[in-house]
Structure formats: C-alpha cells, structure tokens
Amino acid sequence: MPAGPLLKDVVLLGGGHSHVHVLKSFAMKPMPGVRLTLIGRDIETPYSGMIPGFVAGHYSFEECHIDLARLAAWTGARLFHAEATGLDRENRRVLLKDRPPVSYDLLSIDVGSAPNLETISGAAQAATPVKPIAELGRRWLAFLERMKSWSGRLEIVVIGGGAGGVELALAIDHRVRAVAKGAELQVTLATKGELLASQAAAARQKMRAVFQRRGLRLVENRATKRIERGSVQLDDGAWLEADAVFVVTEASAAPWFATTGLPLDERGFFAVDDTLRSTADPNIFAVGDCATMLPHRRPKAGVFAVRQGPPLAANLRRALLGQAPQSFVPQSRYLSILGTGDGNAVATRGPWAVEGKWVWRWKDHIDRKWMRMYRE
Numbered sequence: 001m002p003a004g005p006l007l008k009d010v011v012l013l014g015g016g017h018s019h020v021h022v023l024k025s026f027a028m029k030p031m032p033g034v035r036l037t038l039i040g041r042d043i044e045t046p047y048s049g050m051i052p053g054f055v056a057g058h059y060s061f062e063e064c065h066i067d068l069a070r071l072a073a074w075t076g077a078r079l080f081h082a083e084a085t086g087l088d089r090e091n092r093r094v095l096l097k098d099r100p101p102v103s104y105d106l107l108s109i110d111v112g113s114a115p116n117l118e119t120i121s122g123a124a125q126a127a128t129p130v131k132p133i134a135e136l137g138r139r140w141l142a143f144l145e146r147m148k149s150w151s152g153r154l155e156i157v158v159i160g161g162g163a164g165g166v167e168l169a170l171a172i173d174h175r176v177r178a179v180a181k182g183a184e185l186q187v188t189l190a191t192k193g194e195l196l197a198s199q200a201a202a203a204r205q206k207m208r209a210v211f212q213r214r215g216l217r218l219v220e221n222r223a224t225k226r227i228e229r230g231s232v233q234l235d236d237g238a239w240l241e242a243d244a245v246f247v248v249t250e251a252s253a254a255p256w257f258a259t260t261g262l263p264l265d266e267r268g269f270f271a272v273d274d275t276l277r278s279t280a281d282p283n284i285f286a287v288g289d290c291a292t293m294l295p296h297r298r299p300k301a302g303v304f305a306v307r308q309g310p311p312l313a314a315n316l317r318r319a320l321l322g323q324a325p326q327s328f329v330p331q332s333r334y335l336s337i338l339g340t341g342d343g344n345a346v347a348t349r350g351p352w353a354v355e356g357k358w359v360w361r362w363k364d365h366i367d368r369k370w371m372r373m374y375r376e
C-alpha cells in the first residue's frame with residue numbers, strides 16, 4: 001500500500017505478460033498516492049513460451065507459471081482472484097463474476113485470447129482447447145496419467161498449424177512416446193491453411209522436414225468441420241481417427257469485450273492507438289492478445305505482449321501525472337523460436353531460419369531469464 005493519502009486507483013485486469021512487468025515496475029519505483037490492484041482469473045499465470053516445454057516434460061508446472069499471489073504480495077498490489085465479465089464505464093467499475101465490482105481511475109486490460117471453439121462443431125464437447133493455458137496444464141497431467149496404461153493404437157490430432165499448434169504437436173509426440181510405452185502412437189496436425197502461414201518459407205520447410213523425420217502426419221489446407229468422440233471430420237468430408245483432440249486454432253476475442261461499448265477491431269479485439277490506449281476512452285489501456293494496435297498491427301504472439309510491458313508502465317505513469325502518453329512502435333521483424341519437443345528448436349526471423357540443439361538451449365536461456373524476473 002502506498003504511504004500517504006490514496007489519490008488514484010490503477011486496476012490491472014488480467015495477469016498477462018505485460019501486466020507482470022507493470023507490477024514489477026511500480027514496485028521498484030512506486031508513485032505516491034497510487035494503489036495498484038490486479039484482477040486475475042488464474043493465480044498461477046502461465047508463460048506461453050514455456051508451455052510446449054512443459055507438455056514435452058522439460059519444465060515442471062511451477063517453472064513455467066508465475067505465482068501472481070506472490071508477485072502481488074512482493075510488489076504491494078491488491079490481488080482479486082476473480083473473472084471479469086464486463087465494464088461499467090460510466091461509473092468506472094470492472095464487473096466480476098460472483099464478486100462485487102471493483103472501481104478504477106485508470107484501467108489496463110491484458111486478458112489474452114482463446115481459440116474459437118464455435119467455428120468447429122462438437123469442439124466444445126469433444127476437444128481440449130489449448131486456452132486457458134492454466135486449464136490445459138491441469139488437463140495435460142490427467143491425460144498423461146491415462147496414457148501410462150494405454151495399449152495398442154493411439155491417434156492424437158492437433159488442430160491449428162500456427163506456432164502454438166506446431167510446438168504442441170511435437171511436444172505431445174515426444175512426451176506421449178516416453179510415457180505410453182504400450183501405445184502405437186500417431187500424432188496428426190491438421191490445419192486449414194499452410195503450416196506456419198505467417199512465418200518465413202525457410203521455417204516452414206524446416207518444420208515440414210522435422211515432422212517427416214519424426215513420423216508426425218501433416219494435413220495442410222484442410223479446415224476441420226466437426227469433432228466427435230473418436231473422430232475428426234475435415235472440410236473435404238474425410239474423417240481422421242482421434243482418441244484425443246487438441247484445438248490450437250486462431251486467437252479469438254472474449255464475447256464480453258463487445259458489451260463494454262469500447263471500439264473493437266473487425267475480429268472483436270479492443271482497438272488501441274499507438275500509445276496502447278483505447279481509441280475512445282482515455283482511462284482505459286489494453287495490451288497483449290486482447291488488443292489490436294490499429295496503426296501497427298502485429299500477430300497475436302506472446303513476444304508482443306512482453307514487449308508492451310515497459311511502454312505500458314511508462315504510459316500509465318504519464319496518465320497518472322496528467323501527461324499525454326507517448327507513442328510506441330512494436331518491431332515488425334521479430335525472433336520466433338519454436339521448440340520441437342525433443343531438445344531441438346527452429347529459430348526464425350524475417351526470411352531466415354536455423355535449427356539445432358543450440359537453438360533450443362538459446363530459447364531455454366531466454367525463457368528462464370524472463371521467468372526469473374517475476375518468480376524470484
């Protein structure tokens with residue numbers, strides 16, 4: 001709690017990648033009279049970059065999650081373990097499920113995204129969505145327990161060929177082979193477009209070679225239409241056998257965003273300007289997957305949420321001091337390192353891609369270093 005009279009309430013909604021930085025920044029350089037409140041649906045917030053490594057068995061649950069209760073206690077912020085369902089902007093309040101609303105003077109939203117299960121019939125009932133990632137973590141451990149005694153054919157289908165889907169399919173293959181000794185495993189990745197459509201051709205080529213070498217089946221340019229218990233139907237009518245299905249399709253916006261009256265982009269994400277502030281409400285900032293910077297559109301990737309942390313913290317400070325927020329241009333070329341689950345990785349930036357065990361060690365070093373900032 002700040003010393004002296006309380007003048008301003010800053011509410012951080014969601015414990016995403018940018019907000020953990022804001023918490024730390026305000027702890028290291030507090031502003032007199034400012035109280036920080038974090039509202040989070042999950043107390044253990046996952047670091048997305050390490051989740052495929054957790055699935056592959058390289059990291060424990062604790063190693064790839066930030067304990068928001070500890071972080072809030074250390075930084076002196078209030079923490080509400082609650083899920084937001086909307087905003088009452090007129091009275092500057094965040095509406096919560098099963099809890100009274102929380103008032104704000106300044107609000108920042110970093111609640112991420114989730115695959116849209118509604119576009120695939122049966123997905124909500126018969127598949128495991130990869131988000132919320134916290135839920136995936138729990139389900140994955142239970143799934144592995146069941147796999148230990150599996151014998152005979154085992155078909156696992158991963159739907160979605162972006163970076164998350166590719167890493168997850170390879171991580172699942174690696175881990176299930178180690179755990180389900182009695183299974184004849186076949187992992188299939190099915191994707192509506194090309195594999196890694198937004199990455200360089202060189203990265204696609206390397207990943208296709210990895211899939212072939214490791215015996216994973218790749219079904220490209222086929223949208224999934226329907227998921228039933230035991231099978232997956234593609235848009236050409238073909239069926240794939242599936243004892244388990246994981247959905248890692250395109251990031252989509254939570255339906256409650258549309259009830260806030262804030263401007264949204266065409267996919268339903270909060271529209272923000274180049275200062276990360278809502279284009280219509282000067283008291284609201286939004287970052288990470290849940291927001292789209294209209295002047296500088298970028299893919300929905302954790303790397304951008306991480307990079308938005310420092311400019312967000314700076315602009316929240318400026319707004320509290322009554323100063324105009326400063327603009328920020330996210331990088332247009334960025335390093336993406338995709339783990340292949342078996343201690344190798346493919347790195348890509350712009351048109352080039354490299355692969356090797358050293359690339360995995362490099363990624364591991366970057367990720368652990370980032371986590372140390374918020375765990376220790």
Ligand SMILES: Cc1cc2nc3c(=O)[nH]c(=O)nc-3n(C[C@H](O)[C@H](O)[C@H](O)COP(=O)(O)OP(=O)(O)OC[C@H]3O[C@@H](n4cnc5c(N)ncnc54)[C@H](O)[C@@H]3O)c2cc1C
Nearest residue numbers: 014016017041042048083084111112164288289301302303
């Ligand atoms: C398997 C997988 C692997 C990935 N690997 C990478 C990678 O290697 N590199 C990369 O750049 N990107 C990766 N991504 C993408 C990455 O997950 C997202 O881009 C990133 O998590 C976005 O960060 P964020 O801060 O916007 O939100 P998140 O990290 O999703 O955090 C959102 C937080 O808000 C909380 N929350 C959500 N809704 C509410 C609510 N209503 N009320 C209160 N709290 C709420 C959640 O509990 C969570 O703590 C991967 C994605 C997947 C699925």
